[in-house]
Amino acid sequence: MTRYAACLIDVYDTVVSVDFSRFVTSLAERAGVSADDLAIGVSSWEVPVSVGRVTIAEALDDVLRTLGSPADATLIDDLVAADLELLHELAVLHDDTIPFLQSLRASGVRTAFVSNCADNTRPLLDHLGLAALVDELVLSCEVQAAKPDPVIFHEALRRLDVAPEQALFVDDQQRYCDAATALGIAAVRIDRFDGTGAAASLAELTPYF
Known part of the structure; x- marks a missing residue:
């Protein structure tokens, strides 16, 4: 089995999961609008927010006005x-997230979170103590490119100073795994819920390193 020098790791539904239905319902209550209306409005801003063209504040302001x-x-x-x-x-x-990250660091493996996300994700990773356990945070809202755009993968490789063939990418979305593979980055799809991925836990990936 090939052993890799770096690991590119997705965030949501890979290392942490969030019940976004409850999230939207609770936020809608505070905003004084229906959860369905807020969900539709927020979804229309998902891409601009995820690539840093607008902030969460700007998106919420527009949604409520609409x-x-x-x-x-x-x-x-x-x-x-x-x-x-x-x-x-x-x-x-x-x-399994923290033990996995700790084992990679102990083995000298370079690591980066590569996430499609809004500007609330960096504070979340700090809050959970995860930011300190990886070498780089490559967040779409900060690099202005989101998976499957090759730009975000190239940025992660550049920051970790590794070639594509030296890295393994793990994500819960097959199309993002396919995008990584197209760039010469090995990829493993993790599925924590239905067992349809190549792995069901991060612990299963330790032999790759």
């Missing part, structure tokens, strides 16, 4: 704070 419930700056600030609070509250860290 729903006929314009908010002042104070309410938007409160909702942004609630967004982060709810993310911290509802995030479930998978039990």
Whole structure:
């Protein structure tokens, strides 16, 4: 089995899972709008937010205006704070995440989180103590490119100073794994819920390193 010098790791549903249905419902209650309306509005901003073209605050402001419930700056600030609070509250860290990251560090394997996400993810990773366990955070909202765009993969490789063939990528989405493979990066799809992936836990990946 090939042993890799670096590991590129997805965040959501790979190392941590969040009940986004509960998240949207709770945030909608605080915003004074229906959960369905907020979910539809937020989904329309998902891509711009994930590539850093707009912030969560700007997206929420536009969504509420579109729903006929314009908010002042104070309410938007409160909702942004609630967004982060709810993310911290509802995030479930998978039990094998920290041992896996610690084992990679002990073995000298370079690591990076490579995530499609909004600007609330870096604070979440800090809150969970995960940011300190990897070498790099390559977040779509900060590098202005989201998987499956090759740009985000190349940025991760550049920061870790490794060639594509030296890295293993793990993600729960097959199309992102396919994008990595197309660049010469080995990929493993993890499925923590239905068992349809090549792995069901991060612990299964330790032989690759």
